[in-house]
Every structure is written in C-alpha cells, then in structure tokens.
Amino acid sequence: MKREGVLLLFVLLLFVQGYLFRNVFPALFSSLILLYLIYLRVEFSPAIKSERQIARKLKDAERVKTKLRLKNLCNKRLALDIFELLPPGFNAETPALNLGGGEEREVEYFITPVRGIFKLRDPTIRAKDSRGLYYADFLPDSESKKEVEVYPNLDRIREESKAGETLKFTEAYKTLFGIQTLELDSLREFQSGDEQRHIDWKATTRLGELIVKEFLKETKGDVYIVLDAGKEMRKGIKSSKIDFATTLTLQLAYALRKSKLGLIVYDDYGITRIEAAKTKGSVQVERIAGSLNIGTIPTTLMGFKLSLPEKGVRLKEESRAFIGKILPVVKGRRSSATSLIEAVSSLPATAFLLFIADITANTRELINVLLDLRKRHKIILLSPNPILFYDADSPDRETLIWLYERYKEREVLIKKLNGIVPTFDLGYSDLLDTIRGGFG
Amino acid sequence: MIMIAIAVIAAAMGGLIAGLMIPLLFLPFLFIAKVKNKKDIFLLLFLVYALAIGYEFEIANIYGADLPLVLCVVMPQLLLLDSGLKDEHPIFAKPKIFFVIIISAFVFGWFVNEVFVGAVLIALAFEFSSENARRGIFAAVISLALLISALALAQGVLNLEGGAATQVVFISAFSTLTALLFFRTSIDRQEFGDWITNKSQKR
Numbered sequence: 001m002k003r004e005g006v007l008l009l010f011v012l013l014l015f016v017q018g019y020l021f022r023n024v025f026p027a028l029f030s031s032l033i034l035l036y037l038i039y040l041r042v043e044f045s046p047a048i049k050s051e052r053q054i055a056r057k058l059k060d061a062e063r064v065k066t067k068l069r070l071k072n073l074c075n076k077r078l079a080l081d082i083f084e085l086l087p088p089g090f091n092a093e094t095p096a097l098n099l100g101g102g103e104e105r106e107v108e109y110f111i112t113p114v115r116g117i118f119k120l121r122d123p124t125i126r127a128k129d130s131r132g133l134y135y136a137d138f139l140p141d142s143e144s145k146k147e148v149e150v151y152p153n154l155d156r157i158r159e160e161s162k163a164g165e166t167l168k169f170t171e172a173y174k175t176l177f178g179i180q181t182l183e184l185d186s187l188r189e190f191q192s193g194d195e196q197r198h199i200d201w202k203a204t205t206r207l208g209e210l211i212v213k214e215f216l217k218e219t220k221g222d223v224y225i226v227l228d229a230g231k232e233m234r235k236g237i238k239s240s241k242i243d244f245a246t247t248l249t250l251q252l253a254y255a256l257r258k259s260k261l262g263l264i265v266y267d268d269y270g271i272t273r274i275e276a277a278k279t280k281g282s283v284q285v286e287r288i289a290g291s292l293n294i295g296t297i298p299t300t301l302m303g304f305k306l307s308l309p310e311k312g313v314r315l316k317e318e319s320r321a322f323i324g325k326i327l328p329v330v331k332g333r334r335s336s337a338t339s340l341i342e343a344v345s346s347l348p349a350t351a352f353l354l355f356i357a358d359i360t361a362n363t364r365e366l367i368n369v370l371l372d373l374r375k376r377h378k379i380i381l382l383s384p385n386p387i388l389f390y391d392a393d394s395p396d397r398e399t400l401i402w403l404y405e406r407y408k409e410r411e412v413l414i415k416k417l418n419g420i421v422p423t424f425d426l427g428y429s430d431l432l433d434t435i436r437g438g439f440g
Numbered sequence: 441m442i443m444i445a446i447a448v449i450a451a452a453m454g455g456l457i458a459g460l461m462i463p464l465l466f467l468p469f470l471f472i473a474k475v476k477n478k479k480d481i482f483l484l485l486f487l488v489y490a491l492a493i494g495y496e497f498e499i500a501n502i503y504g505a506d507l508p509l510v511l512c513v514v515m516p517q518l519l520l521l522d523s524g525l526k527d528e529h530p531i532f533a534k535p536k537i538f539f540v541i542i543i544s545a546f547v548f549g550w551f552v553n554e555v556f557v558g559a560v561l562i563a564l565a566f567e568f569s570s571e572n573a574r575r576g577i578f579a580a581v582i583s584l585a586l587l588i589s590a591l592a593l594a595q596g597v598l599n600l601e602g603g604a605a606t607q608v609v610f611i612s613a614f615s616t617l618t619a620l621l622f623f624r625t626s627i628d629r630q631e632f633g634d635w636i637t638n639k640s641q642k643r
Contacts, residue, residue, distance in 0.1 A: 002629035003483065010487045017494050018608040024502045026494035027608040028510065031587060031615040032518055035580045038622045043576030075572040079527065098527070101572060131525040132479050134627050 047073035075101035089114035222277035228357035241384035388427030450516035508553035
C-alpha cells in the first residue's frame with residue numbers, strides 16, 4: 001500500500017464517520033486533508049540533471065571512486081537516492097542525499113568492478129518529495145554510456161594463487177615426488193629451485209660450493225607421462241607448446257628417476273611412442289629422452305599461425321565436435337578410436353598419470369577419459385596455456401581483447417577440469433625448477 | 441524539531457480551547473513518532489487520532505457552527521500532519537525567536553480564539569514558505585473557494601434541522617469531485633511500511 005493511499009483511506013473513513021455519527025466536523029477535516037494532498041500533488045514536479053565521472057581504466061575487484069554531479073533544476077527541496085544499473089558482478093554503494101532547490105552538488109561513492117570491458121550507464125536517480133509521499137525516477141539516457149576497461153588485479157591474482165594453488169601444488173608434489181622423509185639419501189650440488197633450508201653448510205664450506213641434502217622419499221606405484229604431440233600442441237613458429245612440453249617431460253623424467261617411469265606419446269593419428277615403466281634410474285631417463293626424439297613433423301601436422309579469426313566465425317566446442325563427426329576420418333589414422341583413447345588403453349591397471357595435453361582441442365573427449373581414469377588412477381593434468389605462448393611482439397588492442405576473451409574461456413575450462421583432476425595451467429616459465437621452487 | 445513542537449502545542453491548545461481531551465492523550469505519541477523519524481507510524485497514529493477527535497468534537501450544522509472554534513481545532517491538525525510528514529528543514533532550527541512569538545500568540549489565543557487561528561495560520565505560512573509554492577497553493581485555494589461557494593449556494597437546501605448527514609454527503613461529494621480533477625495525472629507514490637525493510641530513514 002502507498003502512503004498516499006493510507007491518507008485517502010483516512011479521508012474515506014472520516015467521511016463515513018461523519019455520515020454515521022451525523023457530525024460535519026470529520027467531513028471538514030477530511031476535506032482539508034484532500035486539499036493538502038491536492039497541494040502536494042500539484043507541487044511535485046522534480047527535475048534533476050546528473051553527470052558521472054569515472055576513470056576509464058579500472059582494476060578487478062578494487063573499489064573505485066566515482067563522482068556524480070547533481071543539479072536540482074526545480075525550486076523544491078528533494079531527497080535523492082542513487083541506484084546504479086551495473087553489469088552482473090559489479091557492486092556499488094547506494095548513496096542518498098538531500099538537495100535544496102536549484103542546488104548543485106558532487107557526490108562521491110565507490111564501485112567495485114569485475115574484469116572485462118563494459119559500457120556503464122549513468123545511475124538511476126530517485127527524487128522523493130520531502131514528505132515521503134511521491135517520487136520520480138530519472139533514468140539515464142542511452143548516450144550516457146561510458147566505456148570502462150577493467151583489468152585483472154595482479155595483487156588479487158597473486159593472493160588467490162597463493163591461497164589456492166599452493167595447497168593444490170603441494171598435494172600434487174607429494175603425490176608425484178613422494179613424501180619426503182627425514183632420512184638422508186645423498187648430497188648434491190645446489191640447483192635453482194632447491195630449498196635454502198636443505199643446504200648442508202658444513203659440506204658447502206668444505207667444498208667451496210653450495211651443497212644440498214637430498215632426503216629419501218616414499219613413493220608408491222609406477223608413474224606414466226602421457227604426452228599430447230598433436231596438431232594443437234605444435235601450433236606456433238617461434239615457440240610451440242610441444243617444445244615446452246618436451247622439456248618439461250624430460251625434467252619430470254629426471255626428477256622422477258627413482259620411480260618406475262613410463263611414457264606414452266600420441267598425436268592426431270594415434271600412439272607414436274610408448275615406453276613401459278619397467279625400470280628406474282638414469283637408464284630409464286635416457287630411454288625416455290630417446291623416445292622424445294619425436295622426429296620430423298608430418299606435413300599434415302605442421303603448425304602454422306592463423307590470423308585472428310573474425311568474430312562469429314570461430315567455432316564453438318559443440319560445433320567442432322559436430323564437424324568432427326560428419327567429416328571423414330583424418331587421413332592416415334589407423335583406427336576409428338581417437339588417439340587419446342588409444343593412448344590410455346595402453347596404460348596399466350593402476351599408476352600415477354601425468355597428462356601433458358592441450359585442453360582446448362578435444363575437450364569433451366579429454367573430460368570423458370579423465371572421468372573414467374580417475375576411478376583407478378591418480379592423475380595430474382598439465383596444460384600449456386596457448387595465451388601464454390602467444391608470440392606477437394606488440395599485440396594491438398583488438399588482439400589483447402581477443403586474447404583476454406580466450407583467457408577467460410580457458411579459466412572456466414580449467415575450473416571445470418579442476419573439479420575432475422588437479423589441473424595446472426602452465427606458461428613459458430613454469431618448468432620444473434620453477435614449479436618445485438614455488439611449492440617445494 | 442521546532443515545527444513539530446509548535447504543531448503539537450497548537451493542536452493541544454486548540455483541543456483545550458474546544459474542550460477536547462483526546463489530543464492530550466495522543467499528541468505525546470505523535471511527537472515521539474516524529475522524533476524517531478517513523479513516518480508510517482506517525483501516519484497510523486494520526487489516523488486513529490483524527491477519528492478520535494471526530495468522535496469527540498461534534499458539529500451538528502455547519503451553518504450554525506462557531507467558525508473560530510472549528511478553525512481552532514482543524515487548522516492545528518493540518519500543521520501537525522505536515523510537520524509530521526515533512527523532513528525537518530534546518531531553517532527552523534535557527535529562528536528560536538519565532539518559536540517564542542508564536543507560542544506567546546497561542547497563549548494569548550486562549551482568550552481570543554481569532555488570535556489563536558491567526559497564529560496557526562502564520563505558523564502554516566512559515567511552514568510552507570520555504571517551498572516557493574505557486575501552482576499548489578493556487579490549486580488548493582481554488583478548491584477551497586469552490587467548496588465554500590458551493591456550501592454558500594446550497595445553504596437553502598442544506599441548512600435544515602438534523603441535516604448533518606446531508607451536509608456530510610454534500611461536502612464529501614464536492615471535495616471528492618474537486619480532488620479528482622487533480623488526481624488524474626499519474627505520479628509514482630512511495631510505499632507505506634518501507635521502514636520495516638529500510639531501517640534508516642535518516643540521511
């Protein structure tokens with residue numbers, strides 16, 4: 001019910017009371033209230049002018065001050081409430097103020113944005129009369145839109161990654177490299193990424209170079225590295241993801257030399273290399289290094305860099321899956337089963353699995369495989385992030401926006417995959433030493 | 441809070457001049473509701489208060505009524521309603537001298553009703569003076585003039601012994617029809633009871 005409605009009901013009751021009690025006074029009183037309402041209604045004609053000022057470049061989740069210049073164009077005192085019409089995820093304060101007739105004032109309040117490029121409209125201003133009976137909303141016109149670019153907040157990302165990733169990394173590290181015991185295994189030279197607290201200072205003084213203690217680790221089961229060497233991994237001329245993945249595989253093989261380690265390499269045609277986890281030690285590492293000599297790249301797989309696709313031309317995952325079904329089987333394939341399924345069918349019943357794969361090429365298939373495998377295996381998925389491998393020297397604004405959109409899509413996918421198995425998005429600098437250094 | 445204080449004192453004195461006790465019972469609660477800035481509670485209390493006055497103060501025939509006495513009761517109610525609903529204007533916080541003068545006039549009005557009515561009218565004029573009202577005042581004055589003219593014209597028909605009900609129907613019908621002329625325009629109206637969800641009405 002409205003406040004004015006209460007007063008009108010009140011008028012009606014007084015009329016009824018006057019009639020029933022044969023008393024003219026309530027009728028006179030209610031007439032006076034009606035006159036009062038007529039006065040208020042006729043006098044209420046607010047007019048407001050507003051203009052917002054906000055910085056063009058903002059940071060994600062960082063409160064930003066916005067200034068709103070307001071002018072009361074009528075000669076009545078108005079109570080104003082300011083409501084922001086912001087994109088989803090944004091937060092804003094809802095300031096309120098009183099503005100005298102003809103008064104002009106600047107209001108400052110805070111908005112908390114989320115990442116992306118948005119067009120912000122001016123806020124809606126609700127002007128209320130001083131008796132709290134009537135109001136009028138002043139909606140922003142369509143020309144009032146101001147474009148803002150909200151960039152990721154590096155501090156926040158750092159904090160989040162500290163909180164979430166460290167835990168995940170530590171868990172993955174222990175799974176992969178075993179839980180470190182207090183029993184000393186050997187001494188060796190310091191390598192970047194080693195912890196400072198493991199330096200043996202006596203041996204360091206004696207030998208004149210940094211020496212670290214290596215402790216025995218408890219590991220269980222075989223470890224298999226499943227490496228994707230498909231077309232998507234080979235894209236890029238100066239630096240392809242496969243180069244990075246190969247280096248990472250070698251580093252992992254060396255780090256895991258004390259476990260029985262196997263390797264499966266597959267591409268778009270099927271399994272290309274398979275090295276069973278039979279033995280431990282450096283001999284096995286050498287074998288794996290030999291297997292990683294992937295050889296000449298088939299011409300059909302030769303990576304090339306496409307210019308940025310036009311908006312709307314880029315196929316979605318569903319569309320790609322559909323085209324994959326209707327197109328003839330890729331020339332050269334040995335069977336109708338996909339390479340990934342072939343690769344995982346070669347795995348033993350139980351093992352630690354380390355997938356190094358592109359997650360965007362055959363996402364649905366990868367998810368299905370991971371869902372099936374996680375019942376029997378412990379799995380970690382390492383995925384080189386193509387955005388971090390983008391090798392343009394000075395990307396223009398359009399390219400940056402495109403890359404950012406892809407990055408956001410990928411974030412969603414990573415989140416989804418993380419719900420299935422621990423997934424790590426890797427860039428150039430995330431080789432083993434860095435990873436170990438980060439969470440060791 | 442000066443204006444509500446003046447309105448409460450005026451309503452109490454107006455009531456006492458007419459020999460009413462009901463205002464003394466309700467006015468403290470109305471004052472507290474205003475001080476606590478609870479407009480909706482104030483409205484509800486005012487509704488009950490007005491019905492109670494209507495029950496206690498009786499006019500059997502408008503043409504035979506003591507006009508100054510009627511105005512002594514009615515006019516402070518308008519001042520009370522407006523000062524209860526209106527957000528206090530800082531201008532009234534300063535002229536304390538105005539408060540002293542107007543209260544003195546009220547006291548004097550105890551003996552001369554016309555002085556009391558005049559003092560209330562001055563207080564009303566002071567209350568509305570800050571609004572630079574033009575059209576609203578004009579509309580209200582025209583409506584009032586029409587009602588008075590209609591009552592004067594229909595005196596021959598309405599001024600009868602025991603004709604109070606007919607007079608009430610006439611006043612009601614005429615006031616309602618006049619109001620309808622101004623209620624045609626659509627205005628967004630504020631909700632009653634938003635204090636339940638919106639605790640802070642202070643700004």
